[in-house]
Amino acid sequence: MTSVGEIMTKELVTVKSDATVAEAATVMGERKVGSALVIDDEELVGIFTERDIVRALSGVSADAGRASPVRVLMTPDPTTIDPDASVGRALDVMLAGGFRHLVVMQGPDVLGVVSMRDLAGTIGSTDR
Numbered sequence: 001m002t003s004v005g006e007i008m009t010k011e012l013v014t015v016k017s018d019a020t021v022a023e024a025a026t027v028m029g030e031r032k033v034g035s036a037l038v039i040d041d042e043e044l045v046g047i048f049t050e051r052d053i054v055r056a057l058s059g060v061s062a063d064a065g066r067a068s069p070v071r072v073l074m075t076p077d078p079t080t081i082d083p084d085a086s087v088g089r090a091l092d093v094m095l096a097g098g099f100r101h102l103v104v105m106q107g108p109d110v111l112g113v114v115s116m117r118d119l120a121g122t123i124g125s126t127d128r
Contacts, residue, residue, distance in 0.1 A: 004082070004114050009113050016038070021066050034117075082104070087119050
């Protein structure tokens with residue numbers, strides 16, 4: 001059975017909570033990822049995703065949304081998963097929570113991120 005740790009992305013894309021939506025979107029676009037971990041003082045405080053960008057830009061003023069700090073739109077204290085968890089378990093957590101990215105942690109340490117896309121290639125060949 002494939003574990004989350006085997007398929008997770010280990011190269012973390014991070015921003016600080018006071019980064020603007022525009023800054024975070026630029027970093028995410030450059031790295032071609034759908035999420036960025038929000039880290040303050042070496043601690044995970046949230047996750048910022050493409051859905052948050054859409055919310056920021058769909059408001060009354062897109063310019064104001066782009067200038068908003070990430071902390072206003074991020075998901076604080078995101079759901080996490082252990083690297084030893086199965087990909088089936090990760091899929092269950094994502095579907096139950098309605099999100100596409102899970103932070104992989106072991107104790108207080110952030111190890112990586114697993115996305116729905118990461119899981120897609122493994123589900124057919126794995127038991128849940």
